[in-house]
Every structure is written in C-alpha cells, then in structure tokens.
Amino acid sequence: MLNTKKNVQSGQIHIALGENLKKEAELLLKEMGLTISEAVRVFLRTVVIEREIPFSVRYSTKIPNSETREAIAELECGKGKDVTLAELKTMWEND
Secondary structure (H helix, E strand, O other), rough: OOOOOOOOOOOOOOOOHHHHHHHHHHHHHOOOOHHHHHHHHHHHHHHEEEEEEEOOOOOOOOOOOHHHHHHHHHHHHOOOOOHHHHHHHHHHHHO
C-alpha cells in the first residue's frame, strides 16, 4: 500500500502576553469560535495574502495628558468658563 501521508513541518511562535490580555483575548475569541492560535494564523495568512498589516497601526503623541483630560471633563460637565484672548494671555504669562 502506498503511503500518501504528507510530512508537514510546523513552525512555532512563542509570544509573551500579560495574563489579563491573554484571558480577555481568549474569552472574546472563544465567542467568535476561535482560539488564540487560530486568530494568529488568520492574521498571518492575511498579512501574506494582502502584503500588509490588515489594520491601521499608529502611534500618536496627541493623546491628552491628565491635566488636559481633566479640563475636557470639566467642559463636558458644564463647569468651563468663557475667557477672552487677553485673559488667556494673562493666565499664560502668570503661569
């Protein structure tokens, strides 16, 4: 009898993840019917086929700092106040 079984080599990737990220990803992927390994294979297959990362990867320095986030929260709660340009300039000079 002829042996038609193919010798398929398997590559392995080891990824260090934080425990929380791993647990959250496992739960979400399980709801989608995937394991982490299957999701990584889908990602890598898409990279190979499309010759690009299938989503936008950006780093932005435009993330507001804590002082700006507090100011935004105050404005959203209606606690902000109107100031003129002259008043603003005076506040900047006195800082």
